[in-house]
Amino acid sequence: MSVQDEFSFINSITPKKYKQPHLVAGIGDDAALYSGNHNVEEIVCIDTMIEEVHFNRQTMRPFHIGYKALASNISDIAAMGGVPNFYLVSIAIPKHWSDSELLEIYNGMEALADRYQMDLIGGDTVSSKHSLVITVTVIGRVHKGKHLLRKNAKADDIVFVTGSLGDSAAGLELLLKNGVDFNFSKDEQALITRHQLPEPKVEIGEILAKYPRVALNDVSDGIASELNEVASASDVTIVIEAEKLPKSDPITSFSEDKQLHWMLNGGEDYELVGTVSKENWLKIKKECEQKNYSITKIGYVIEGPAQVLIKQGDHMKLLQKQGFNHFK
Amino acid sequence: MSVQDEFSFINSITPKKYKQPHLVAGIGDDAALYSGNHNVEEIVCIDTMIEEVHFNRQTMRPFHIGYKALASNISDIAAMGGVPNFYLVSIAIPKHWSDSELLEIYNGMEALADRYQMDLIGGDTVSSKHSLVITVTVIGRVHKGKHLLRKNAKADDIVFVTGSLGDSAAGLELLLKNGVDFNFSKDEQALITRHQLPEPKVEIGEILAKYPRVALNDVSDGIASELNEVASASDVTIVIEAEKLPKSDPITSFSEDKQLHWMLNGGEDYELVGTVSKENWLKIKKECEQKNYSITKIGYVIEGPAQVLIKQGDHMKLLQKQGFNHFK
Incomplete structure (x- = not known):
């Protein structure tokens, strides 16, 4: 594993500023916080992508892997009629991934997140013995009673x-x-x-x-x-x-x-x-x-x-x- | 992998009834939905546990693995002064885990969730080549402005x-x-x-x-x-x-x-x-x-x-x- 330090890696992916006005606290405490609102329904979904199962280096560059992991979750929010606001990323990293490749994964997510003014508000960074595993949770909103089932x-x-x-x-x-x-x-x-x-x-x-x-x-x-x-x-x-x-x-x-x-x-x-x-x-x-x-x-x-x-x-x-x- | 069918496995872990009154839709659509509320802040966190890194079969039975994966997230909600309401579970399953062991993992989570009237409202179930990976997202609430940083x-x-x-x-x-x-x-x-x-x-x-x-x-x-x-x-x-x-x-x-x-x-x-x-x-x-x-x-x-x-x-x-x- 070439990530020298878990904490400095987390620091490098932590947003310098947030965009969603209802965010109360993003990365940096035990959990993230955002204000509730009577006029909406909150939407939440989770998806996992695993190296050798969902993607490999022959078909996807690191940027694509990040982009697509977020895209599949945003698509679930869209299928409820909602808009995405926040995402959390849990990533398990084996030794054969370099720092710059990992940052490219996050850049891929950020490129798509920016389009919707989404904020990265949490995550977990752990080591893995074999495959890269990336799990993304997305939280969105739909006007109260307007969700599509x-x-x-x-x-x-x-x-x-x-x-x-x-x-x-x-x-x-x-x-x-x-x-x-x-x-x-x-x-x-x-x-x-x-x-x-x-x-x-x-x-x-x-x-x-x-x-x-x-x-x-x-x-x-x-x-x-x-x-x-x-x-x-x-x-x-x-x-x-x-x-x-x-x-x-x-x-x-x-x-x-x-x-x-x-x-x-x-x-x-x-x-x-x-x-x-x-x-x-x-x-x-x-x-x-x-x-x-x-x-x-x-x-x-x-x-x-x-x-x-x-x-x-x-x-x-x-x-x-x-x-x-x-x-x- | 002894899970014969992803869909029947998902069916076996889907709750028969939900407990949280503000849940609008649980498992069974593209994403879960719950009503917003002006008087609270929503809290969200995510944690991953990996076989051979965070646990192994020499020290933890499957029931413990599920219980602890949820406990560590609930603890993050507690550290914000909040109470937990919902959880989502993404699990990557290698061949060497049996159906009954997997169900024990979910039983371990349920035993703890029941104590707080928490509902399982979503997840992802995928195959893994090597290690079991379990990622849990927990969503909770704290009275508006009462969170602890x-x-x-x-x-x-x-x-x-x-x-x-x-x-x-x-x-x-x-x-x-x-x-x-x-x-x-x-x-x-x-x-x-x-x-x-x-x-x-x-x-x-x-x-x-x-x-x-x-x-x-x-x-x-x-x-x-x-x-x-x-x-x-x-x-x-x-x-x-x-x-x-x-x-x-x-x-x-x-x-x-x-x-x-x-x-x-x-x-x-x-x-x-x-x-x-x-x-x-x-x-x-x-x-x-x-x-x-x-x-x-x-x-x-x-x-x-x-x-x-x-x-x-x-x-x-x-x-x-x-x-x-x-x-x-």
Whole structure:
């Protein structure tokens, strides 16, 4: 371990100033403090990324690792209709990581945090025998009663997704094949960037939270998995149409089979997928178009058992949860 | 890895009902939600424990590991004068841990959580190649403006500590020597219990939070380290007297040298140590005595550079920070 001193390392990552007005005390005591507020609900989530399991040095630079660890948590806050305020980082560091690489991890987080005026308010720094382990907790807020849950879907709702699907998985394939140092084409680089530096859709989540009864999930495991969660929580049947799934230009250089597989099961796109009533769909679509946010209707909700069906041409088949299971 | 299915494992640890009235949504969506409140400050902290670094199977059973991971975080909330409400658990699981051992880890947390009506409201469950890693985030509350910071100490204050010091380190020595299955004497078992099942001092923290200008820290790294943090944050000199340090009966079977070393630097006792004005000291002492909570005056604060001095007989010497540094 090249970190000479735990305390000087902590000192080097401690913010010099904080941005959130409701922060009372950040790093430097036993815990962080922030003022409560009757008009909001606090949101909290936690995510862990492990070297050799979630990332490795062949596909991600230290900056990307930090950025992505925070992005996946911010995406969870966005999926509740909220905005992120604070983050805490617990990091377990093995000997083979240098000081400058560790600082790059924190720089990656800070780059994304700055966009939302988020403050780093706590953490833990420990040594590890084998792999780097990074656990991020994010705390955010949503206006009281305006949170968006998966259980809100009803028959006749529209199913929508933001942005394009499958790019992160396509980028990962390119990285696994060529490594992070390869001289990629512009199109390839676009896919790789979606894998290394995914953009959580906080602003679109905020728009959605203004409308009643939106059911929402973020695309961390692929829409097959995410929509099954919505169908299950809402006890409805969700029907999506394969031809309507939004895809980027660069992904079309891969085979049709790969494209469809990645769009359904690739995951880590950190788009938002959900359902909304027909009347509100038109309003949301208009508001997103005005702000240049991409959002696409991909299907509809019907009464029936908790399941997801996919229509491809004239065929309709069951779409099963195929997200990454850590223990299978 | 014997956990057959990540989802069924998560299901088995998801609470059947929640206790905190301000919880809006627990486990089962992208993030947890709880109502804000103008009259409080929210408190948050995070701690990681790693197999082979913070614990091993020779000294801790799975139940103890879970219990202690939560206890160390609750102790941080207590050191702010707050009460704990919620916890989130991120766990990275290698193949050599069985389902029943993992459930025992969660049972250990639940046993302690129940005492404070705390709810498990989120987490992450991932696979690990080598060591078990458990990261716990705890969220608590303190009445608005009543939090206790390390920077509150002033000249003429009394220095106090709760309970007795060094027992956890003594218990660890017994465990390292004999292993967790040894047939310990009653006195030895008392020390071991303090290492395996430490009791955070939430109730005493609540009493202290009623008084103005208490400086407080919890004893995770040993009072040498904790009091240096108070001295440094408050820019005062703290003087403690070796003869006044509270010790348990069982620890007196060890040499005087070991006793003093453990009382100053052992750590993991999870007592509270701090300073308070002379007039409030008498009130606090009385209130603690009435409730049978042990609290002892161990020194005083004087003007001077940020340092801790220890008086032993007629000698006075500098007491340096000697807490566990992960990277030295």
